[in-house]
Amino acid sequence: MRDGLSGLTFFGQRSMVHSLIQQLVSTALQQLQQQGLFAEEQIFSFQVERPRDKNHGDFATNAALVLAKTARLPPRQLAERILAALPAGQTAVERCEVAGPGFINFFLTPHTLQSLILTIAEQGTQYGRSQVGAGRRLQVEFVSANPTGPMHLGHGRGAVNGDVIVRLLQAIGCQVEREYYINDAGAQTLVLGRSVLIRYHALFGQEWPMPEGCYPGDYVRDIAIALRDAQGDRWLTPTLPDHPPGEVVDFAIARCLEWIREDLERLNIPFDTWFSERSLHTQGMIAHAIVQLEAKDLIYEGILEPPKGKQPEDWEARPQRLFRSSQFGDEVDRALQKSDGTYTYFAADIAYHLNKAERGFDTLINIWGADHGGYIKRVQSALAALTGRHTLLEVRLVQMVNLFRAGQPVRMSKRAGTFVTLREVVEETGADAVRFWFLLRSSGASLDFDLELAMAKTNENPVFYVQYAHARVHSLRRRLQERGGWVEVADARQLQRLSEEAELELLRLLSRYPEVVEQAALEKEPQKIPHYLLELAAAFHTYYNGHKILDEDTDLRAARLALANATGQVIANGLTLLGVHAPEQM
RNA sequence: GCGCUCGUAGCUCAAUUGGAUAGAGCAACGGCCUUCUAAGCCGUAGGUUACAGGUUCGACCCCUGUCGGGCGCACCA
Numbered sequence: 001m002r003d004g005l006s007g008l009t010f011f012g013q014r015s016m017v018h019s020l021i022q023q024l025v026s027t028a029l030q031q032l033q034q035q036g037l038f039a040e041e042q043i044f045s046f047q048v049e050r051p052r053d054k055n056h057g058d059f060a061t062n063a064a065l066v067l068a069k070t071a072r073l074p075p076r077q078l079a080e081r082i083l084a085a086l087p088a089g090q091t092a093v094e095r096c097e098v099a100g101p102g103f104i105n106f107f108l109t110p111h112t113l114q115s116l117i118l119t120i121a122e123q124g125t126q127y128g129r130s131q132v133g134a135g136r137r138l139q140v141e142f143v144s145a146n147p148t149g150p151m152h153l154g155h156g157r158g159a160v161n162g163d164v165i166v167r168l169l170q171a172i173g174c175q176v177e178r179e180y181y182i183n184d185a186g187a188q189t190l191v192l193g194r195s196v197l198i199r200y201h202a203l204f205g206q207e208w209p210m211p212e213g214c215y216p217g218d219y220v221r222d223i224a225i226a227l228r229d230a231q232g233d234r235w236l237t238p239t240l241p242d243h244p245p246g247e248v249v250d251f252a253i254a255r256c257l258e259w260i261r262e263d264l265e266r267l268n269i270p271f272d273t274w275f276s277e278r279s280l281h282t283q284g285m286i287a288h289a290i291v292q293l294e295a296k297d298l299i300y301e302g303i304l305e306p307p308k309g310k311q312p313e314d315w316e317a318r319p320q321r322l323f324r325s326s327q328f329g330d331e332v333d334r335a336l337q338k339s340d341g342t343y344t345y346f347a348a349d350i351a352y353h354l355n356k357a358e359r360g361f362d363t364l365i366n367i368w369g370a371d372h373g374g375y376i377k378r379v380q381s382a383l384a385a386l387t388g389r390h391t392l393l394e395v396r397l398v399q400m401v402n403l404f405r406a407g408q409p410v411r412m413s414k415r416a417g418t419f420v421t422l423r424e425v426v427e428e429t430g431a432d433a434v435r436f437w438f439l440l441r442s443s444g445a446s447l448d449f450d451l452e453l454a455m456a457k458t459n460e461n462p463v464f465y466v467q468y469a470h471a472r473v474h475s476l477r478r479r480l481q482e483r484g485g486w487v488e489v490a491d492a493r494q495l496q497r498l499s500e501e502a503e504l505e506l507l508r509l510l511s512r513y514p515e516v517v518e519q520a521a522l523e524k525e526p527q528k529i530p531h532y533l534l535e536l537a538a539a540f541h542t543y544y545n546g547h548k549i550l551d552e553d554t555d556l557r558a559a560r561l562a563l564a565n566a567t568g569q570v571i572a573n574g575l576t577l578l579g580v581h582a583p584e585q586m
Numbered sequence: 587g588c589g590c591u592c593g594u595a596g597c598u599c600a601a602u603u604g605g606a607u608a609g610a611g612c613a614a615c616g617g618c619c620u621u622c623u624a625a626g627c628c629g630u631a632g633g634u635u636a637c638a639g640g641u642u643c644g645a646c647c648c649c650u651g652u653c654g655g656g657c658g659c660a661c662c663a
Contacts, residue, residue, distance in 0.1 A: 397657090
């Protein structure tokens with residue numbers, strides 16, 4: 001597996017109850033082993049998991065199914081034997097039974113579920129956090145949008161996804177750093193500089209046509225105005241120079257970066273490190289990487305085959321300096337230098353990732369736009385060649401965002417100037433809505449973002465739906481304070497009043513939260529949190545609708561309010577993890 | 587042509603990474619406000635998981651092939 005953390009699940013902290021059941025089954029199997037049902041050297045690998053269907057209990061094990069063959073018994077018979085051998089005397093499990101093809105289902109006592117409320121109250125904002133990933137040092141590189149224009153929605157989605165992956169990993173105890181790679185060295189920066197220079201001259205009455213490939217957006221004019229305001233007419237020339245002055249390029253890049261920082265700030269996304277591509281060139285890091293590859297005899301002068309099937313028209317065979325990436329899983333070898341002798345983007349990327357590796361991270365995670373998918377293998381190849389580790393770099397691809405308004409697609413065109421920027425969308429709908437929606441779908445699938453739906457105050461809007469559930473909890477607290485002046489705290493005796501199925505169901509959901517966080521973190525799949533929160537909010541809305549929480553009965557009232565508070569706490573924890581506010585009032 | 591990726595209810599998406607009878611929301615239809623926020627809830631209907639094989643106790647998930655959508659495919663980034 002490429003997941004650098006996958007090993008942790010095995011040793012991962014599970015809930016007390018979960019490990020208790022694991023222990024029960026183990027003990028039973030050992031007893032059967034002593035009875036001669038299994039060979040002495042038999043190693044038991046089975047799973048204790050959460051059944052999908054609540055009728056199948058709180059936990060289930062597949063032990064009998066997995067071990068049926070070696071025990072030479074039909075699964076259900078083996079399950080019966082295991083059941084009979086389970087140690088007695090514990091109080092957490094109310095009953096267990098054999099079901100289906102041979103599962104053993106465990107049903108917890110209400111008391112065990114009820115006591116969860118005390119745990120949540122005690123742990124508060126810490127409930128759901130763990131130390132499963134303690135000792136791991138990771139880096140997540142994300143956004144890394146070119147500083148040549150405003151951020152679009154796809155950038156925003158990558159930004160939010162990366163941000164929450166970091167938060168998730170931190171929630172399980174990992175040490176994580178956020179990094180932004182600034183592409184400030186390539187040809188596109190010169191294009192930006194030239195575009196600005198043309199707009200700049202236009203401000204002084206010198207109109208030149210925009211050459212093919214230059215950036216037409218209004219923001220280029222804004223940069224030109226800023227340049228004029230800051231530095232006057234010092235860059236005026238009678239004719240358009242072949243290369244824009246370095247200072248103009250730098251000015252433009254700095255300006256774009258400033259916008260990007262502002263956009264990220266509005267989404268509440270901080271970075272630890274801003275890494276300049278240019279510094280790789282100026283500080284000899286590319287040469288450093290190439291020396292290492294040469295020492296391993298992985299560089300040669302050669303001519304690449306033209307790509308099969310689809311041939312570029314201007315194809316010409318030419319000798320290039322190539323890296324033997326095909327030895328490390330890439331399809332073909334890749335060029336390190338262009339015809340003019342300068343390094344390719346790939347060469348810089350090798351140096352960059354070598355630099356990351358040298359900084360001693362256990363795992364590198366990159367969040368890239370889906371259009372860079374074809375680039376993964378070559379970077380992984382380079383890292384494997386230089387470090388010997390194929391698993392060091394994990395890349396998550398983020399698919400595009402389609403913008404809608406009231407169900408109708410918003411047509412966008414860069415040329416026509418109808419391009420909708422990330423900033424405009426955040427300003428219209430707010431950071432909470434943008435963040436939650438961008439997290440709702442798995443990043444591998446394209447996402448539809450509807451401007452009106454994102455702001456709707458109905459249950460069609462998942463952001464609202466979850467926040468409203470949280471607000472309802474606080475509404476109850478306010479109402480109680482209005483009446484009695486303080487919020488009651490339930491004790492174990494009162495919590496016994498939580499015996500209805502809807503209440504136990506809510507408790508089961510709450511007990512799953514730490515597992516959801518852990519799984520979302522280990523798999524780097526943030527969308528699991530919004531989906532869980534939607535489920536929890538739905539369960540709470542249902543409960544709220546069918547039960548009077550501020551009941552006349554003091555004990556019942558205390559118990560139900562404690563349950564509501566626990567739910568509110570978990571929703572707040574989940575939303576905080578997503579960087580979304582949990583309002584107390586709506 | 588090759589590589590990556592996706593294909594699940596009419597629409598938008600889930601499914602504990604191989605578990606039991608595949609679940610939600612929207613749209614459709616029918617209900618619930620003199621009671622803590624109806625900004626909400628309940629019910630009905632909706633499926634050969636694109637298709638065909640294979641692996642095994644068990645497959646939406648893994649393997650092979652086919653069809654269809656997206657992305658990429660010398661020196662750009």
